[in-house]
Amino acid sequence: MPRRPGASVRLKFTLSYAGFIVLAGLLLLAAVWVFLLRYVPDRAMLIVPDDDFGNGSVFPVRSRLLEVFAPRAAAVLAFLLLFGLAGGWFLAGRMLAPLTRITDATRRVSTGSLAHRIRLEGSEDEFRELADAFDAMLARLEAHAIEQQRFVANASHELRTPLAISKTLIDVARTDPHGDTHEVIDRLHTVNTRAIDLIEALLLLGRAGQRSFTRESVDLSLLVEEATETLLPLAEKNDVALETGGDFAATLGSPALLLQLTTNLVHNAIVHNLPAQGTVWVDTSVRAKTVVLTVENTGEKISPQLASTLTEPFQRGSERVSTDHAGVGLGLAIVNTITRAHDGTLTLTPRASGGIRVTVELPATAQHIDG
Incomplete structure (x- = not known):
């Protein structure tokens, strides 16, 4: 102005x-x-x-x-x-x-330089507090910018892959008019389905991060029942046993987003499991001021370093055994975004015997706290 x-x-x-x-x-x-x-x-x-x-x-x-x-x-x-x-x-x-x-630091930021820090010396006065707050803001902005750049690069790579495959299939079909068109169509259908799933996941990730949703009371135990019932055929196909339990656990949030969160966790637990006779445990519990959703599965051992990166977009663990329904690499990234949008915390803990335990802790409703 x-x-x-x-x-x-x-x-x-x-x-x-x-x-x-x-x-x-x-x-x-x-x-x-x-x-x-x-x-x-x-x-x-x-x-x-x-x-x-x-x-x-x-x-x-x-x-x-x-x-x-x-x-x-x-x-x-x-x-x-x-x-x-x-x-x-x-x-x-x-x-x-x-x-x-x-002011000089602000001008540098306006030119796109987020690495500069004020680092004001002296006693803890109002100017020092302002400078420290500004440095903290710059650190968050820089981390966010780096994350966005990495996300855009990964998304571009993921979107380019199915498009390149589709172009190759079409070029092959054009140069070989007597080839098997049914096979080309089937492969194109698979590739396009993957591209559509990726775009829908990106849109969901963006909507969840904006927090533009109406909050209402949601029982996590009911979402667990719905998600496990939907994914039961996939579990049977992968020879994975689903075990559910827990108590009534109410929180405030978007039923659709929290159902997506639960479904993603159960889906990941099924797909990233042993090749046969695997198990998935899904549980809900109530703490002093929070409700907890826990999804745990068997599988090969995962290092703590790898577990700490699994919530990054397009990050896929090398320990994956099953290749069916591998997804687009945004499952846990979406879970992490939905959890933060609901003011919760997401924790990934490798199991000593193999597999991983994922814990989502969300604020409880007043009825849990009063009780």
Whole structure:
């Protein structure tokens, strides 16, 4: 928004300081004048000798005192004004130096440089708190920008792969008109389905991150029942046993997003399991102020380093055994985004015997807390 030109803050501080000094000087001189007049009688006369024979002039003391006091008072006020301006300019510069550094950092940020930090030294005053808060904001922005750049690069790569495969299949079909068109159509259908799933996952990821949804009471145990019932055929196909349990666990949120979260967790637990006779445990519980959804599965051992990266978009673990329904690499990323949008926490813990335990902790409703 355009603004009219005006005096700088430093100049305003300088004038304020100088004005205060002059005002204080005026009050002091006025007090001195009143003090002098109090002890000088109204009719007091002053004899000023004119010669050596005792002749002289007679003046009222008060008028003579005014003649002597006024010019000296004016000189003192002029000195105080100059001193106030010089001292105020210097002190204002010292006081506003941290603000200048913050302004310079802001200008650098406006040019796209997020790596700069103020790192203001000194005591814990208001400027130090402002600078530290600004540095923390820059750190979050830089991390977010890096994450977005990596996400865009990964998304571009993931979207380019099915498009490149589709182009190759079409080129092969064009150069070989007598080839098996049914096989080409089936493969194109598979590739396009994967591309559509990827785009839908990206859209869901964006909607969940915006938190633009209506919150209502949701029972996680009912979502577990719905998700496991939907994925039971997939579990049977992969020879994975589903075991569910737990208590009534109500939280506030979007039923659709929380169902997607539960479905993604159960789906991942089924797909990333042993090749045969695997198990998935799904449980809900209630704590002091939170409700907890836990999904645990068997499988090969996962390192803690790998587990800490599985929530990143398009991150796929090398320990995957089953290749069917491998997804698009956004399952846990979507879970993480939905969890944060509901003010919850997501924890991934490798199991000692193999597999992983995923815990989603969300704020409980008032009925749980009051109970």
